[in-house]
Amino acid sequence: GAAGRAVRNLKFQRHLELASPIGKMMKPLLADVPEFDAVIPVPIHWARLSVRGFNQADLLARAMGLAPLPLLVRVKPTRPQTQIAGRERLVNLEQAFRSRSEARGFRVLVVDDVVTSGSTMEACASALKSAGASWVGGVAFAKTQFRT
Numbered sequence: 001g002a003a004g005r006a007v008r009n010l011k012f013q014r015h016l017e018l019a020s021p022i023g024k025m026m027k028p029l030l031a032d033v034p035e036f037d038a039v040i041p042v043p044i045h046w047a048r049l050s051v052r053g054f055n056q057a058d059l060l061a062r063a064m065g066l067a068p069l070p071l072l073v074r075v076k077p078t079r080p081q082t083q084i085a086g087r088e089r090l091v092n093l094e095q096a097f098r099s100r101s102e103a104r105g106f107r108v109l110v111v112d113d114v115v116t117s118g119s120t121m122e123a124c125a126s127a128l129k130s131a132g133a134s135w136v137g138g139v140a141f142a143k144t145q146f147r148t
Contacts, residue, residue, distance in 0.1 A: 003142040007113050011056045019056070022113075022141050023063020029139045030064070036109040036137065039066040040128070042120055043074040043097070060141065061111040068111075071103045071131075072124060081120060089119040097127035104132030115140040 006022060009015040041057030049055060061068045076096040081089055110124045115138070125136040 004114075004144065007056075007142055010059075011052075011113065014053075016054065016059065019059035020063045023060045023065075026060060026111075026139060026141050027064045033109060033137055033139065034135070035107060036135070037106040038069045038071055038103070038108045040072045040108055040110050040124070041068050042110060042112040042124055043072055045074045045077040047077050057112050060113060064111070066109075066111070069102075071100050071106070071108070072110075072127060073098055073100075081116065089117050090122075093119055093123035097123055099127040099131035099133070101131055103128050106133050107135040108133045108137075110136060110138040112138065112140040114142045114144055116144045 006018055010018040010022065039061050041055055041061045044052070044055050044057075058068055074096055075098045078092050078096050081092065084092055106128075108128050110121055110128075112120060115121060121138040121140075125133075125138070128136045
């Protein structure tokens with residue numbers, strides 16, 4: 001639908017001006033989120049960042065008026081989740097993220113553009129919890145239908 005087109009245009013057509021209205025549409029989601037200490041956009045690997053030039057999740061978090069902290073890094077280049085389905089999504093993300101020890105005791109909100117299977121959010125939460133985060137929640141702009 002329209003949300004999917006907006007995300008694709010932001011992400012793949014470099015329509016960065018879409019980050020602001022998308023972020024503003026996401027901001028009301030924060031009313032349903034418990035208090036948090038840190039915001040972390042789902043990180044992209046440095047190699048993909050160098051090609052794309054931006055992290056769409058970071059743009060959305062900032063458009064929501066949030067100040068992201070660099071507590072999570074993507075250490076493994078992974079295939080785009082859109083290219084795979086089912087259990088392979090989880091396998092693709094194994095050991096993909098590493099959290100900094102500064103996350104210990106923090107209540108962390110992870111921001112992403114799209115959730116399909118939840119594998120990316122789960123992998124981020126796992127890395128943050130392993131580093132001692134006390135709570136991890138997530139918000140995303142769009143949800144796609146999961147294909148097995």
